[in-house]
Amino acid sequence: xxxxxxxxxxxxxxxxxxxxxxxxxxxxxxxxxxxxxxxxxxxxxxxxxxxxxxxxxxxxxxxxxxxxxxxxxxxxxxxxxxxx
Amino acid sequence: xxxxxxxxxxxxxxxxxxxxxxxxxxxxxxxxxxxxxxxxxxxxxxxxxxxxxxxxxxxxxxxxxxxxxxxxxxxxxxxxxxxxxxxxxxxxxxxxxxxxxxxxxxxxxxxxxxxxxxxxxxxxxxxxxxxxxxxxxxxxxxxxxxxxxxxxxxxxxxxxxxxxxxxxxxxxxxxxxxxxxxxxxxxxxxxxxxxxxxxxxxxxxxxxxxxxxxxxxxxxxxxxxxxxxxxxxxxxxxxxxxxxxxxxxxxxxxxxxxxxxxxxxxxxxxxxxxxxxxxxxxxxxxxxxxxxxxxxxxxxxxxxxxxxxxxxxxxxxxxxxxxxxxxxxxxxxxxxxxxxxxxxxxxxxxxxx
Numbered sequence: 001x002x003x004x005x006x007x008x009x010x011x012x013x014x015x016x017x018x019x020x021x022x023x024x025x026x027x028x029x030x031x032x033x034x035x036x037x038x039x040x041x042x043x044x045x046x047x048x049x050x051x052x053x054x055x056x057x058x059x060x061x062x063x064x065x066x067x068x069x070x071x072x073x074x075x076x077x078x079x080x081x082x083x084x
Numbered sequence: 085x086x087x088x089x090x091x092x093x094x095x096x097x098x099x100x101x102x103x104x105x106x107x108x109x110x111x112x113x114x115x116x117x118x119x120x121x122x123x124x125x126x127x128x129x130x131x132x133x134x135x136x137x138x139x140x141x142x143x144x145x146x147x148x149x150x151x152x153x154x155x156x157x158x159x160x161x162x163x164x165x166x167x168x169x170x171x172x173x174x175x176x177x178x179x180x181x182x183x184x185x186x187x188x189x190x191x192x193x194x195x196x197x198x199x200x201x202x203x204x205x206x207x208x209x210x211x212x213x214x215x216x217x218x219x220x221x222x223x224x225x226x227x228x229x230x231x232x233x234x235x236x237x238x239x240x241x242x243x244x245x246x247x248x249x250x251x252x253x254x255x256x257x258x259x260x261x262x263x264x265x266x267x268x269x270x271x272x273x274x275x276x277x278x279x280x281x282x283x284x285x286x287x288x289x290x291x292x293x294x295x296x297x298x299x300x301x302x303x304x305x306x307x308x309x310x311x312x313x314x315x316x317x318x319x320x321x322x323x324x325x326x327x328x329x330x331x332x333x334x335x336x337x338x339x340x341x342x343x344x345x346x347x348x349x350x351x352x353x354x355x356x357x358x359x360x361x362x363x364x365x366x367x368x369x370x371x372x373x374x375x376x377x378x379x380x381x382x383x384x385x386x387x388x389x390x391x392x393x394x395x396x397x398x399x400x401x402x403x404x405x406x407x408x409x410x411x412x413x414x415x416x417x418x419x420x421x422x423x424x425x426x427x428x429x430x431x432x433x434x435x436x437x
Contacts, residue, residue: 033178069115070111
């Protein structure tokens with residue numbers, strides 16, 4: 001319930017929408033809760049919202065932990081399905 | 085499984101047939117804790133729990149300190165408790181400002197949401213050593229004048245952005261009629277939403293005794309901890325509308341309750357020898373449990389409220405029974421209301437047969 005995945009912003013769209021990429025898989029999310037989101041930022045995503053920005057180092061560490069726990073693979077499969 | 089877990093609600097093709105619900109729990113991250121030192125676990129928990137990270141880390145440190153027999157200073161326990169309560173305040177505001185308008189097909193208040201997001205870090209700045217508050221046996225000191233000022237800001241913000249009147253005036257309302265009067269008069273997203281629930285006849289959906297009176301549904305929602313509040317009690321059985329209002333009741337009470345913990349009027353949870361750490365997160369009680377041997381974590385469990393509320397005997401399933409007889413369009417909308425009333429942070433999908 002409370003896990004959130006960090007992903008890199010690769011595109012900004014109108015209406016507080018951004019496209020983020022996670023291991024090459026892309027997803028559209030809402031950035032309405034954040035100010036000054038820029039391409040290249042890492043944001044934590046939960047239920048379609050970017051919750052807050054994280055540093056590249058923190059994002060890398062979190063992704064490493066999630067990969068270690070097998071979470072990342074499951075999440076990528078899920079994003080791939082919803083983006084298909 | 086996915087990182088955040090998912091609820092699937094299946095609406096039947098035939099009106100009156102049971103509404104199906106499947107809960108896919110989030111991925112199990114507790115395997116990351118096994119073999120780590122308690123200090124390492126406390127670094128992992130906030131990284132993997134991006135949502136309610138404070139409540140998660142709070143439950144974790146209580147579990148680990150309990151397992152290690154550590155008794156941290158009283159002011160540290162208080163600081164942790166108030167930081168978790170402030171996170172709770174932020175979460176409830178986001179629901180009322182961003183999520184509730186969406187349920188009505190409207191757009192939420194972006195500026196107010198961003199103001200709410202800023203409260204926890206501003207509050208944290210009122211403690212010396214707050215960045216390490218969730219470390220083992222941490223020492224934290226509160227700057228009470230600074231924190232009191234911030235709580236005044238939070239109270240004023242809630243009055244403007246949520247209640248449209250002083251929180252104590254709002255809390256003094258009793259019964260459906262007085263709540264309806266507020267909903268009609270106040271110019272906030274929370275008031276519009278409550279008014280919409282009344283006007284569309286949806287406020288009273290799934291009104292049944294959730295606990296006691298022979299009903300055995302497991303209810304680990306934030307409603308339970310506020311059920312005896314006079315305003316909520318005056319609304320009768322906990323229908324969908326009352327579950328949303330429970331979050332407003334908590335919002336109205338939180339600044340005063342945080343003050344009470346800061347000045348020592350109310351005690352904060354302390355570590356238990358059992359290694360069980362339980363805190364009240366925004367969506368309900370959150371439990372962490374740890375067993376530590378020779379400086380390493382040997383067992384670790386997390387029980388989020390979502391797992392209880394969306395279990396087969398959980399409150400969500402019980403509420404969904406109440407919408408089975410509705411026509412398809414209404415059923416679909418009410419399925420969204422049920423999920424948001426029970427647990428607003430779970431990812432979910434409503435599917436029609």
